[in-house]
Amino acid sequence: MSDDRAEGVPGAAGDEHADRFETRAVHAGLDPDPSYGSIIPAIHQTSTFVQPSVGELVAGYDYARAGNPTRSALEDALGALEGGEAAVFASGMAATHAVLTATCGAGDHIVLPNDLYGGTFRLVDKVLSRWGLQYTMVDQTDLQALAGAVRDDTRLVWVETPTNPLLNVIDIPEVIARKRNALVAVDNTFATPANQQPLRDGADLVVHSTTKYLGGHSDVIGGAVVARDAELADQIRFMQRAVGSVPGPFDCFLVHRGLRTLAVRMRAHAESGRAVSEWLRDAPGATDVLWPGFSGMVSFRHPDAVAIAESTRLFTLAESLGGVESLIEIPQAMTHQTVEGSDAAVPADFVRLSCGIEAPEDLVADLEAAFARVGKRAGAARA
Ligand SMILES: *Cc1c(COP(=O)(O)O)cnc(C)c1O
Numbered sequence: 001m002s003d004d005r006a007e008g009v010p011g012a013a014g015d016e017h018a019d020r021f022e023t024r025a026v027h028a029g030l031d032p033d034p035s036y037g038s039i040i041p042a043i044h045q046t047s048t049f050v051q052p053s054v055g056e057l058v059a060g061y062d063y064a065r066a067g068n069p070t071r072s073a074l075e076d077a078l079g080a081l082e083g084g085e086a087a088v089f090a091s092g093m094a095a096t097h098a099v100l101t102a103t104c105g106a107g108d109h110i111v112l113p114n115d116l117y118g119g120t121f122r123l124v125d126k127v128l129s130r131w132g133l134q135y136t137m138v139d140q141t142d143l144q145a146l147a148g149a150v151r152d153d154t155r156l157v158w159v160e161t162p163t164n165p166l167l168n169v170i171d172i173p174e175v176i177a178r179k180r181n182a183l184v185a186v187d188n189t190f191a192t193p194a195n196q197q198p199l200r201d202g203a204d205l206v207v208h209s210t211t212k213y214l215g216g217h218s219d220v221i222g223g224a225v226v227a228r229d230a231e232l233a234d235q236i237r238f239m240q241r242a243v244g245s246v247p248g249p250f251d252c253f254l255v256h257r258g259l260r261t262l263a264v265r266m267r268a269h270a271e272s273g274r275a276v277s278e279w280l281r282d283a284p285g286a287t288d289v290l291w292p293g294f295s296g297m298v299s300f301r302h303p304d305a306v307a308i309a310e311s312t313r314l315f316t317l318a319e320s321l322g323g324v325e326s327l328i329e330i331p332q333a334m335t336h337q338t339v340e341g342s343d344a345a346v347p348a349d350f351v352r353l354s355c356g357i358e359a360p361e362d363l364v365a366d367l368e369a370a371f372a373r374v375g376k377r378a379g380a381a382r383a
Pocket of ligand 1: 091092093094117119120160164187189190208209210211212221222223
């Protein structure tokens, strides 16, 4: 697809950037359908686009792997929310793959956090290392250790903040101050642009699993990369069409619909996260309670972690996070099997909660009841 598609498309740029985040979340990328005026543009479920004459394209579209108006609308919206140029992908992992393959080649060195999404570690350690990608893992909360891990020839520093699953918060400007010649990419899945906009802090790339908070309803798998400058954005878009890891138009529509309520959902998630973490701090047997101060992600350790995860009613036992409904999981046995035995391994008594937007009091009552049931069983077993 030619790069001139944005020209003449209303709403692709302009003063919408001056609006506040909540306003942009509702309107970004959405212009009424030009044919019939439907307030929500049509879902362009098509593989190809008719050319009025040979090589003449309507709005720059030729073939739907290269571009699709439904996808462009979502990309415009994400670009407006993160402050860069977005490309969307079939999954968060496809987005991560695009960043790593667009920026690195055989023999290049990257720095990874030692506490990160298991799939990111697996992609680097089991796939890209076969093509010669080298990596160093480091605790990025230890700035001296970070400075020691970044070499003059390091191509990329990968940041995840808050981290999955340990919810460590990394100081992005401090990482940038130690990057030497490297690019800095931030996985912003847990924070979302409602809480953190890494490109505005000077990061080069932002990655999302849109499956999580951005989609927000546990009904779609998707990913996104947002680049600060046009040249990097072109390299990412080249990977998107060369590899073909693109989302279908209906999936783009679902993520875009989710984005419109992102600001209010993130406020509700944070209220739930606060209430649940406050209750957990005095709950019997719970230790190491963590909540980053925003979002609905809460973690804690408990000797009966598995029994608790199997005893809740509203917190559903499932992988993933960021949907309107609350989820509970045991990372060591579920989402983080891929990091077992590595520096990023997670303890077995560690519980991760994704607090949804239900009434916070109901979520607390659900945990209270589960703790009571498990406590009674443990007491009976001892007697
Ligand atoms: C889920 C997740 C991913 C991977 O995204 P998928 O959409 O599952 O491919 C990457 N990073 C983080 C932090 C995640 O939580």
